[in-house]
Amino acid sequence: MDRTVEPELMEGEDQVISYAKADFSEGENNLINQINYYLVKNNIDLNKQELIVDLGCGPGNISEKLSIKWPNARVVGIDGSKEMIRKAESKKNKSTNRNRFKNLRYICADIKKIEASEFFPGKNISLLVSNSLIHHITYLDDFFNCIKRLSTSQTINFHKDLKRPDNEQIALELKQKCADKYDDILTDDYYASLKASYTSKELRNFIFEKKIFSLEVFEEGDQYLVIYGKV
């Protein structure tokens, strides 16, 4: 199935409400566990005021989980949609635990334009994460240029996304499964996202062409892929 590009930013109010009320916690917890496993295996400790950045943070689901998992690190969620950042801030402010999310802040910015020196002066990013972002980015170059600009040789990158289904029939089956759980707006967005996603082969070829040999791509089950390593 060929890729069909979708708009980068999720700016519609209905779209944001629908996304923010859905429960994706199972997949999100898996991602946090995968990152933790990778860090532990590589003897990397993120408990000393390290900087963690979550690109395309949306309503902050992953940023919040990163902030809870590594309470001594500073976590920054970045999204280009004002509406998403508004939702993320409002969720953060609703926390009844005053200490929770003290280490978390949000920035509204397009990932294509962010520069480490402007956004994080004097501080290197230890962990650069994204979830369900890559398929929104029209050109892969823009995503990889961003993570290269923000990373040092020590930055751990961990990016999870949907994998494009092999054919329309599989995409329609997945859309139906989504419709069984979620509302129409989210289902339509999910279907558009499936069609906009990349395949692991496309990502591997891109990484190979750009000679970023320390990044690995693997498929997680039949719906997701993960890119991890250093750039």
Ligand SMILES: C[S@@+](CC[C@H](N)C(=O)[O-])C[C@H]1O[C@@H](n2cnc3c(N)ncnc32)[C@H](O)[C@@H]1O
């Ligand atoms: C599907 S949502 C994922 C949100 C969040 N990462 C999560 O896992 O719940 C993708 C998010 O990426 C944001 N996004 C897409 N393109 C972007 C860009 N160029 N710069 C910043 N944010 C972007 C969208 O606005 C949207 O909030």
